[in-house]
Amino acid sequence: MSEPILKLTNIESSYGPITAIRGISMSVPEATIVTVLGANGAGKTTVLKTISGIIDPRKGAVIFEGKAIQSMDPDAVARIGIAHVPEGREVFPLLTARENLMMGAYARSDRKGIADDLEMVFNYLPAVKRLEKRTAGTMSGGEQQMLVIGRALMSRPKLLLLDEPSLGLSPRLVKEIFELIVRINGEQKLPILVVEQNAGTALKAAHYGYVLELGRVVMEDSCERLMEKEDVREFYLGAAPENVHADIRLKRRKTWQ
Amino acid sequence: MTELSQLIVYGLATGCIYSLIALGFVLIYKATEMVNFAQGDLLMLGAFVAVTFILTLGLSYWLAFILAVIVMAAFSYGLDAVVLRRVIGQPQFSVVMLTIGLGFIFRAGATMIWGTEPYNFPAPFSSGVSVVGGVVISHVAISIVVGTVVLCSILWAFFRFSKLGVAMQAASQNQLAAYYMGVPVKRIFSLIWAISGGVAAVAGILIAPLTLVDNTMSMLGLKAFAAAVLGGFGSIPGALVGGILIGMIEQVSGAYFIDGSKDIAAYATLLLVLLLRPQGLFGAVGRKKV
Amino acid sequence: QTRGVTDTEVIIGSAGDLSGPAANNGLASAHAMQLRVDEINAAGGIHGRKLRLIVEDAQYQVPRAVQAANKLINRDKIFAMIGTVGTPQNNAVFPLLEQNNIPSLFPLSQARVMWSPVNKLKFQFNADYRDQVGGAVKYMVDQKKTKFCAEYQDTDFGKDIVTGAEEELKKAGLSIVAKSTHKPTDTDLGTQMINLRKAGCEVVVLGTLGRDAIIAYTTARRAGWTDVEFIGVSPTYDPAVSGVPDGGTDGLYASTGVWIKPREEMPEAGRQMFDKYKAAYGSEPTVSAMISYIGIDLIAIALEKAGKDVTTESFLAALESIKDYNDAFGNPPQNYSADNHQGSNAAFVTRVKGGAYELIAGPISHTD
Amino acid sequence: MRFPYKTDYGQDLDLFKSSSDRFWYGLLALVLLSMPLWVDTFWLGEVSYVFILGIVGIGLMILTGYAGQVSIGHAAFLGIGAYTHAILLSMGTPFVVSLVGATALSTLIGAGVGFPALRVAGIYLAMATFAFNFLVEFVFVRWESMTGGFSGFAVASPEFLGVSFTSGGGFYYICLLSIVLAILLTLNLLRSPTGRALIALRDSETAAQALGVRLARYKTTAFAISAGLTGFAGALFAHRIGYLAPDIFTIMFSIQLLLMVVVGGMGSIHGAIFGAIFVGALPQLIAIMRDYLPDSVARQPGIEPGIFGLLLVLTILFEPRGIYGRWLKIKHYFSVFPMHKKAAFSRQKSYTKSER
């Protein structure tokens, strides 16, 4: 297999004195979808932020297409082809939906390509087309989420990072978004790194997965095999028998802690 | 009737001065969400630089004009790149206070370089007047009005239609997202500072024939502030309209109300407008969606 | 031991302005004072003591002036205060001086309260604003002008001038027919000029500094209002005003207590001072420079008179005993006494011609 | 790091969180109380001024640092307090009564100004207070019968129970007592429901409303208390200045007051005090330092404000969250000594987002 397009080696990042991830290594091979699972606060978002230069890692290296990018400014990272759909719907509140989308193509100058991609986004996400002239700040949570995903696609990235893309989307849209992810990956051979709480859907769509706990990778494997594992099934896929009665909520703790 | 027309002409001219300075505030705010308290000081520096070109180096007015604008743009770019850039992303307040500190330094620096004596500023049209239907219009006033309207239009179009202009707004609304889009936020901020520095120089040079050039020039920023807010901070047409409105109100209240009302008319109007329209005349309605 | 007086030194303080809006006056004053102090010290000082001058920077802010006074009084232990800039600053500083029995000498404010009513610690030597405007009005009345108006800053300074004009006009049975005000920072006086013109003024008394005098005058003249004279007081008597390009201020009058004579008419001492000043600081001395230079000279004379064992009281008595003092610049002679702490109230009326002020009349004392 | 071991909920409500706190503040109190014994009049005067500004700082901190409402008009409240006090004194009102009167009037006017704040927010509110400052200045000028107009008027010296406090020591103790009281009252307020409600206003008006916080009430309260403290400080300020004139209470002074809370560190009482030291004492320190500089430098016009500006800029560049932020770091450094990690102090990249 060829060199992975993105490789993290022994990354350690912190927020001031709080260390959020401690020595994480992972890689995203060409044309694959990689998913990262983990409980709240495991450090998933931090991993993505570190990749796109929002946080400078304290240790370790981020290698993209063979180049170390860990100390680059986030805008430079974006310009070399890493698009990031951040957690929490970071729209430009006073710009219209269309202007928001066009900002996605800020670093590009091929007019024709941009126009085509705008069509493509409207095609993939018809709801966004309907909202084209509305200011993003007044849109509903889900509408903003679609807008942000569309905006990332507008940059025609070499690598797409998605932080909980399904957050707040209706079941139908969740399905559609993941179909879209798979489709783009298939059609454009775009490598995608997706963080997702909706583990079932993510594992189905992705090829390879990592499980994070407390800032460390505790498991990694192909998605088929991950889905087989007992712990994953219980904690991420909710496959354990439901204890309907609240009082007997004696839960099995995770084995890897 | 002539009297009223004359008042309107005066109001327009002073109003445009306010607009021109307000424009500098608005630009910085629109693109970086911060209030630049040193705008008046940049204006003063611009006028001083032009003084040096004209009086010391003996350059022609127009050459000096262009050079001063370039110098101030470069200076402001550097200012952002060297100083302000270090606090990007810090609480806005700190950044605002930083500009106040810079204002102190600029005034002190100007005193050290150019001394404390006021300079007279020769301009090709400084003493010319035209009389139209009994109304006296000085050529300085014309130059200010034309300069203001032209600058406002250019900058308005720039923000509205150019990719860079939209990116500037984006960067101010959400720095993080702008970074994700590959917008070089830092460079953009420096650029807008450069533009604003250039605008300050234009304002300083256009106003200079009306007043003497000395370190009290920086105080002109205060009323322009009111103008910018009246129009809606962050709106370019707002700066234009706000400034002219304040200019007019001052003249009219000075002429028809009790003496001294001219001084506070601007602020009284501002308070009133804010109570009726809390976001100023052209300001964007800011209501966070939950 | 008298405060501020040691075996080797007499310490003089000044809460001046080295920055801020009045820096031009404050700085010139500081320069000129130091010049005179150096001259005196070079000549061996006074009774074997050197003068030491400490200038603080009050930046034309009252709280800073109070801080400066606190430092000068309580830390530097000055003997006397000289050249404090600004009326409100002087008003705020004086109570502190009074508590410590420190003389307040020759402030850079020509307001009447600087010397009147007589206070044993307060001295002022030249015509104050009211005297200046009094002289100006007297001159204009003599020129058969009857309709007087006032355009003045809405400050204590402006008020002082209007009061002075009203007092003088009253003597001639006249009064001010129209008044209007502006703020020091205004860049436009269009409305004001329209209003005054409507009132048909023949003379507009200006309670202005330099910048607003120019604006008022040029606005009126550009609007074609020519059958009117404008006359300001000493802050308007400034090279920046007379030097407006293209003769913009030609014909503007200014009244001043300290008239800068042409070099050839000036006494030798004054000429030397001008040369030295220019060599040291690169610009011509201004009125403020002259006032403060003379102030230090007066202090030196009084210290000399008071003798080796000088006390504040003996120093004050010595100041009061100065009679017929002629300064280096050929100003009218000054006289002090126990009930008069103003050296002279003579004013000069000058007018801009060809980029400079020339003398029209004076010295005029409106009380004569 | 030491963690105070808590045994009951009441401990979270205590003013002193640990016995070492108690020790240090006790020591500070001792130092301040004995100050007139070992410090000359000059320093007493300057420290008194810092106390006065400190009270303003606390008042502004409540409004801006806690409730998130910006005011660039606080010099107006300072002026209202100063004038009211001086006028009352001149009418023969006893010192304490007049102090209360000045505080009460500025509190009332503050509540009135708080009213527009219900509609106007952010920079627009800041500018409304800015306009208010001008209007008040105008009143000081025009209401000549009361204020003496531009000529201003002299302030009677403080006298309490027939004893005059003009001397450095007496006035110093009045200021010390005042700031201690101001701090105690403010700390009480901040650990009470009202203090929390103010923080709620600042961080999310929407959520605050949904939890039952009456915006109108708390905004006016914040303005009233802030203006009240400032007016109270204004009364003391009147004595310090000795002579009132309208052009003391300008917008430039308001900006300096605001500077205090920002440079000191938003959202902490410590910050207000640090800020007061910065704005009140620093210029004087620079002036003293100038005495020791070579003439060629010291005689430069504009050198003092230049150095002040430079220090201001450096402070903010070095510590954008204010001097208090640095203070915390230093404290942290010593409390974990020698275990301290460099990374704990390293500045992170941070990003701002429009509130519009």
Added chain:
Amino acid sequence: MAIFQARDVAIKFGRISAVDGVTFDIEPGTVFTIIGPNGAGKTTLFNLISRLYDTSAGTLTFEGRDITNLPAHSIAGLGIARTFQNLELFDHATVLQNLLLGRHAHTRSNLVAELLFLGSVRREELAHREKVEEVIDFLNLHKYRDSMIVNLPYGVRKVVELARALCSEPKLLLLDEPSSGLNTEETGEMAFWIHDIRDRYGITVLMVEHDMGLVNRVSDKVLALNYGRVITIGTAAQVQSHPEVITAYLGG
């Protein structure tokens, strides 16, 4: 008798009808869920109930009392609490302070007493603290008690918001997408909590939710909304078999 009633409620933003003639009743002690595509008007409906927006038509009744025109700050006092879709926490305060603010509607102290911190204030604070600690126990927030909100991960913030709402001892609790951003395990826990909130504390819950697993587990009644209008109301199973819900919301 329904604890809450909406009658023909509507609101327009400019030309957009975000909520358009919505009518429903909530029985006390039940979990009532609203589902619907993105932009259907669910959050807007919440904002109308908590009086952040003014209705352009219709009435809202809570415990028989018309609340359509009450000011927003009085809603909490009546016993309605809510969480926000995008989280509206007091970011620069600690978890404890956030939760104590949840008690705000129950505070009685006056300003003077507070300035002097009289014994009554201290006692009241301690009483609030007891209640808050109860909620902390219930939602397992012990280890975050003194953390600033800005330093917490998203999932914990969601729980803190829920906790803050519970601290106000509501009778009606509005939850806007309680499970978004939570993983399966945490969603499971949320389901338990919602059950407990209903059964143990007897609080009526009105919830907006996209996770159909959670909806199925906890809802007593479900309302489907599209373009601001009610499509159908019924049990979870009934609603999910409605053809329009399937096409517009669930996706075929």
